[in-house]
Each structure stands twice: as structure tokens, then as C-alpha cells.
Amino acid sequence: xxxxxxxxxxxxxxxxxxxxxxxxxxxxxxxxxxxxxxxxxxxxxxxxxxxxxxxxxxxxxxxxxxxxxxxxxxxxxxxxxxxxxxxxxxxxxxxxxxxxxxxxxxxxxxxxxxxxxxxxxxxxxxxxxxxxxxxxxxxxxxxxxxxxxxxx
Amino acid sequence: xxxxxxxxxxxxxxxxxxxxxxxxxxxxxxxxxxxxxxxxxxxxxxxxxxxxxxxxxxxxxxxxxxxxxxxxxxxxxxxxxxxxxxxxxxxxxxxxxxxxxxxxxxxxxxxxxxxxxxxxxxxxxxxxxxxxxxxxxxxxxxxxxxxxxxxx
DNA sequence: CTTGATGCAAATGGTTTGCATGTTT
DNA sequence: AAACATGCAAACCATTTGCATCAAG
Numbered sequence: 295x296x297x298x299x300x301x302x303x304x305x306x307x308x309x310x311x312x313x314x315x316x317x318x319x320x321x322x323x324x325x326x327x328x329x330x331x332x333x334x335x336x337x338x339x340x341x342x343x344x345x346x347x348x349x350x351x352x353x354x355x356x357x358x359x360x361x362x363x364x365x366x367x368x369x370x371x372x373x374x375x376x377x378x379x380x381x382x383x384x385x386x387x388x389x390x391x392x393x394x395x396x397x398x399x400x401x402x403x404x405x406x407x408x409x410x411x412x413x414x415x416x417x418x419x420x421x422x423x424x425x426x427x428x429x430x431x432x433x434x435x436x437x438x439x440x441x442x443x444x445x446x
Numbered sequence: 447x448x449x450x451x452x453x454x455x456x457x458x459x460x461x462x463x464x465x466x467x468x469x470x471x472x473x474x475x476x477x478x479x480x481x482x483x484x485x486x487x488x489x490x491x492x493x494x495x496x497x498x499x500x501x502x503x504x505x506x507x508x509x510x511x512x513x514x515x516x517x518x519x520x521x522x523x524x525x526x527x528x529x530x531x532x533x534x535x536x537x538x539x540x541x542x543x544x545x546x547x548x549x550x551x552x553x554x555x556x557x558x559x560x561x562x563x564x565x566x567x568x569x570x571x572x573x574x575x576x577x578x579x580x581x582x583x584x585x586x587x588x589x590x591x592x593x594x595x596x597x598x
Numbered sequence: 599c600t601t602g603a604t605g606c607a608a609a610t611g612g613t614t615t616g617c618a619t620g621t622t623t
Numbered sequence: 624a625a626a627c628a629t630g631c632a633a634a635c636c637a638t639t640t641g642c643a644t645c646a647a648g
Contacts, residue, residue: 322627322628323622323628325629326621327628327629345613358629359629360629362613362614362615362631362632366614366629370628386612399582401580402583414573414574416569418589422560428551428594429591429592429594430589431590433590435589438584442581473602474602476648477647511604514604514639514640539638
């Protein structure tokens with residue numbers, strides 16, 4: 295049978311399976327806790343989740359999964375290239391799937407967030423390569439500034 | 447007399463006084479602890495110092511200055527625009543004078559830090575202004591990547 | 599003399615770790 | 624059966640805070 299009763303539907307379930315494959319390919323094991331973490335992440339889409347928020351959502355379907363397990367899983371999944379950890383400003387780190395990659399420009403006055411494509415950084419990446427041989431792979435930068443509305 | 451017995455020489459002492467003036471202008475008070483913190487920072491130049499490393503150097507001349515005071519002073523001085531706090535990769539934040547402004551490219555493998563001039567971000571800043579009217583004033587970006595040595 | 603700064607100790611918050619046990623391969 | 628993952632509690636580390644005292648303006 296192809297129809298599963300997952301709340302996120304067959305597409306979400308398939309996505310989770312694909313990610314678990316990548317985990318396994320990188321030497322990790324597939325466990326219920328890891329599946330649950332990925333389900334939450336797939337469900338969250340581009341939303342940024344802190345570890346404890348993620349754990350809270352995991353607890354909805356798997357209450358026994360400990361926060362420390364979530365941390366360990368996030369670490370393994372990041373090593374497998376499945377997800378990214380971002381340190382946005384202060385407070386806890388946040389996580390999202392590698393598929394939802396992007397950068398941020400944040401207004402210092404009103405806090406509005408503008409998503410910045412990876413392409414926008416092309417010139418900087420090129421300059422670093424040319425001048426320092428540095429292979430930049432910017433993943434999650436936050437650019438500080440003032441938005442159009444607040445600037446006037 | 448123009449010759450002072452400061453190890454950093456008259457230029458360093460003048461620099462510290464100028465920075466203290468900015469502090470005072472922004473409503474802060476000038477204290478021995480704050481002077482000591484700035485002396486260390488001026489001496490360090492473009493070097494990145496973590497709070498506890500900074501405290502250790504302050505202790506060379508002022509052993510009674512507490513680490514919590516250093517933290518509070520760093521906060522005040524950042525608010526006065528005198529210095530910048532940067533979160534490079536993992537571990538503690540590091541600090542440097544605003545005069546030594548720059549961004550960072552950090553190697554994900556060996557942790558080496560390459561300083562990137564503010565100019566390098568010109569194209570990105572321009573693109574944000576053109577496309578979103580966003581006035582970017584990037585202060586301490588950290589660009590992730592792999593350095594020349596680790597890439598080979 | 600008033601307000602802000604300091605030293606200290608103790609609390610905080612996010613994250614990591616040691617260990618005994620359970621699970622995946 | 625071997626290697627790895629988990630739950631739990633406890634450790635850890637960078638940073639913050641409450642409070643009584645002190646010093647700068």
C-alpha cells in the first residue's frame with residue numbers, strides 16, 4: 295500500500311524518507327526519534343525552529359524523546375548535510391532543512407525580515423576566492439540595516 | 447610634557463581618551479575599569495578578544511576588575527558605538543574596536559578567520575538598496591566556507 | 599548628593615556528556 | 624553480536640543579575 299496515515303500526507307512522508315536515506319548513506323541509523331525530528335522539520339518548511347521548540351513539537355507524537363536526543367540528532371543530521379544550524383542574533387540556534395536555504399536582511403528598527411537569495415552574495419564569494427583562495431559557502435548570514443519604511 | 451610612560455605609547459593613550467570621550471558623550475561614566483578595557487582593546491588592534499581573554503589582560507594592570515564588570519563595560523561600550531561584538535562560529539563572542547571594522551570569513555574545517563573589508567560587501571548592499579530600498583549597514587557578518595589550505 | 603558603576607556570589611539558559619540500557623544493522 | 628542511539632541526570636560554559644557598597648558627575 296502506498297497510502298499512509300501521516301498527518302503531513304504522502305508527500306511529506308516521502309520527503310522524510312528521502313532525508314533518512316541521506317542519513318543512512320552517511321553512516322547514521324534510522325530511529326523513531328530521528329524520523330520524528332525530520333517530520334517536524336518537513337512540516338515547518340522554511341520556518342526557523344529552536345531545539346526546544348522542535349522538541350516540543352516532537353513530543354506531540356513522541357513524548358518520550360528527550361531534549362538531549364534532539365540535540366544529538368540535530369548534530370548527526372547536520373553532519374549528514376540534511377539540515378542547517380543558524381545562529382540568528384542572540385538566543386538559541388535555529389534549524390531548518392538544507393532545502394530551504396536563504397539569507398536574511400533584518401531591519402534594526404522594526405525587525406522586518408527580507409529574504410536574500412544566495413545569488414546576491416555572488417560578488418563577495420568571487421572576491422574571497424580571487425583574493426584569498428577561500429571557498430565561501432555562505433549558509434545563513436544576517437545582514438543588519440534599516441528597511442525602506444523605517445529609513446524615511 | 448608629551449611623553450607618557452604607557453607601554454602602548456602616547457598614540458595609544460590618546461586613542462583611549464578619544465574613545466572615552468565618545469563613551470561620556472553617550473551618557474556613560476569614565477572609570478578605571480573602562481579605561482583598562484579600552485587600553486587592552488587598543489593594544490590588541492585588529493585581534494579578536496573574548497571577554498575572559500580580555501579580562502585576563504586587564505588583570506595584568508588591574509587585578510581587581512571582575513569579569514562581570516568587563517561584560518557590563520563591553521555592553522556599554524558597544525552601545526556607545528565604540529566597539530563591536532562578533533559571534534564567530536562556536537564558543538564565546540569576540541570584541542574589537544569599531545575603528546577596526548571588518549567582516550569575517552571563517553573556515554569551517556580549521557577555524558581560521560580571514561578579515562573581509564566592508565567594501566567587499568558593496569555589491570550586496572547595492573542590490574538590497576536597489577531591489578528592496580533596504581539600507582544595509584552590515585556590521586559583523588560571518589561568512590562560512592573552506593579556506594585555501596583546507597580545500598586542497 | 600544623586601545616579602551610575604563595581605565586586606561578589608549566585609542564578610540563568612543553552613547545550614553537552616557520562617553512563618547504563620535498549621535498538622538498529 | 625557489535626556498533627550505535629537513547630533517556631536521564633548531572634556537568635558545563637558563557638553570560639546575566641541581585642544586592643550592598645563605592646565613586647563619578
